[in-house]
Amino acid sequence: MTTRLVVIGAGMATGRVLEHLFESEAGYDVTLFNAEPRGNYNRIMLSPVLAGDKSYADIVTHDADWYEVNGVTCRFGERIAQIDRVAKTVTAANGDVVPYDKLLFGTGSNPFMIPLPGHDLEGVIAYRDLEDTERMMALGASNKVVVIGGGLLGLEAAAGMAARGVDVTVVHIMAHLMERQLDEAAGYLLRKALVDKGITVKCSANSKEILGENGHVRALLLDDGTELPCDLLVMAVGIRPNTALAQEAGLAVGKGIHVDDQMVTSDADILAVGECVEHDGAIFGLVAPLYDQAKVAAQTLTGAEAAFVQKELSTKLKVTGCDLFSAGDFMDGPGREDIVFRDPGRGVYRRLVIADNVVVGAVMYGDTADSNWFFGLIRDKTDIAGMRDTLIFGPAYQGGTPLDPLAGVAALPRDAEICGCNGICKGQIEDAIAAGATDLGAVRATTKASGSCGTCTGLVEQVLAVTLGDDFVLPAAQSICACTDMTHEDVRRMIKSQRLTSMPAVWQECGWKTSCGCHVCRPALNFYLLADWPLEYRDDPQSRFINERKHANIQKDGTFSVVPRMWGGITTPNELRAIADAADKYMVPTVKVTGGQRIDLLGVRSEDLPDIWADLNAAGMVSGHAYSKGLRTVKTCVGTDHCRFGTQDSTGLGIKLEKQLWGAWTPHKLKLGVSGCPRNCAEATCKDIGVICVDSGYQVSIGGAAGMDVKETELLVQVTTEREAVDVIKAVTQLYRENAKYLDRIYKWMGKVGLDWISERIVDDLDSRMALVDRFEVSQSIYRKDPWAEHASTRAETYRPLANLSLEAAE
């Protein structure tokens, strides 16, 4: 006697069930319903169809002949509307009632549509079936498309349409693409490859509304106000198991249709496979586990014993030219270690995550040839203790090639600028070497490279080493930290000449040996990036020392000190009252007058910081940045206002300077002083930048200090107007910001580049001076603001404990 099997959905999972079932000749009489007007096809190959590499005919998995030979009654284009589990019948959309002995669910999943205003406009589609694919294939070079979602599906849709010449923008809510499969470094390489294909990629972008015109989509509006015009909007943000029918039929349903290890639902005569199921708390979105489920379901139907077991999964992206692979779980799990390999020249990145001598996760970009081998290690939980040192190089390299410290420089193109002062590119240096300049002196003499400020010396030497091989012995240079072989100067040049605008970009292109840097290199990189790309780069608080992250100085007992600005050392009775009130209210143990002409409130609790700041803000005071590698104080004397010797308004100039410069981040702290006459009561000549007022104008001198080293400033220039003095000081500050090594104060930097080099750019060349002033102002348009006000209003929560379990019983 044959058994009647009704199948709901002709998808990838049920197709496999039927294959296994007919192989076993179990004598089933099958009726196959499918809501799509077609039979089983290979859904994952829709992406190659979209990209034009395959046709629909190529991806059909079961054709009319196959159904006929196996006696399958095909009811394609017909959705099942209802199930009667008592009568054991299903009802098709047209009202036909079909009886079953066994029922198999394979309804897949529904694309999730974010319920943004306008999501129901014509032209807003998902990416799930042939109809969606055909909508996208109908577009051409004159069309614009926005894809919401930078995961696997969204990127395959974007790449497929871009290959057809369509103008595609991908909008992704997270900071990097495919964040569930990739880490930042691989996400950076992927983004770079997609941008090279002409795709615009917007990360950390929040969609606000879909705008329409006559009922059709016109543009996507982001919450920062950007409008992205489009003729079609593809939403690829995730899927939800399609469980509505099962739920109506009264089956046990959670996230998906509950099944046991035999793929049987809460009704013994009903089975389910594919994306619609939930097994042991998990739901599925890739075909590998669905195929395992299909095999088990077929065995259950034929009475054989079988159990479905969840396995590790791996992901690849089907976009030509983007070779990436990710496997295992990166999300949690204690006791882990990283092994990282980067080859900037070939754009290769590999990272293995290891726990207890077993590989638990792998991310690879650029060279995925060994991915199956690594996936095998993960799946089989192979003990890798014996091959640990060479593991990262893959199976062919057991024996090992060392990491190449010169890879970053070797990878630079010929037009990469090495010497910023003289505009000398790598190619010119190579040519000079080829023409016989085989040491630094000769290269310097023939090309001028590294002949001015000298900070690119390390890079020039590396070009020599790469070009001459063993004939050039690289002098040992101090690298930033153990994460890299490059010096601060080399990295700064790379950031500028290769336009590296994010930390993952620096890590990759400079061949960092760790996955995300350390406490030594990250603060330096954060400064270099924000100084060089003030508009593109966003400050990373997590790469800052606690004082700069919390905008207050940490004390030895974990409390903080709070120093409000007193512009040029001038205060008012109201400000003093507000400080006194705050000291009372927050029970500040110590109130001290600092060496910088202002008042320090020491011993404030972290939780109280946002509140004390808000109180001080209310009295008109802002952060004094007493914690920052940035502008600290501008000390002044009383000048012409009161002093019988004063020649200019030194107090007024000090206030002006502090108001122009505050908020600016610098390589190290920056202190200024303005004295009204050469008696120098403001100690201006031992500050980083000092001004001595004289009858004929203003003497601006630089490079002083009175800390671990005591240095007297050297005269840079004398100018006649206050305006010029301010410009010169802004220009010096900007030149210092753009060129100095992190944690070098001006005197140290000046010791390396020379006063003459600074003077050439600020005193002799007025265009250069004004260009520096302009760049300083661009940066200040972002950074000249009070961090206290910002944190008090938007981030106060982060200063308080995450949870209070003091009252939680510990029985």
Next chain:
Amino acid sequence: MSNWIDIAALGDIPQRGARMVKTALGCVAVFRTGDDQVFALDNACPHKAGPLAEGIVHGTSVTCPLHNWVISLETGQAQGNDEGQVATYAARVEEGRVLLDRAFLRARVAA
């Protein structure tokens, strides 16, 4: 009663950062790494009790804000030439929530 205490959303802790949890016996620092692992440690450096929650997180380590000792988040052990250890507690992430093992409260009473 579940053995895990739901503390907060993962997103409440910045990546490569930490937040503090108050308990009757002092503060515990809950860390989140760049790849979204979480760890819970006593918020006191073995050197001079520096608040580890305020340190810079890199890989699975944190650098103490007071004198730059590097502490492993996994073992609580000081790295390099420094010697010392901080107590660690079981923590994990589930569906975007940070959970602490209830046993840690007991451990803190015993400590």
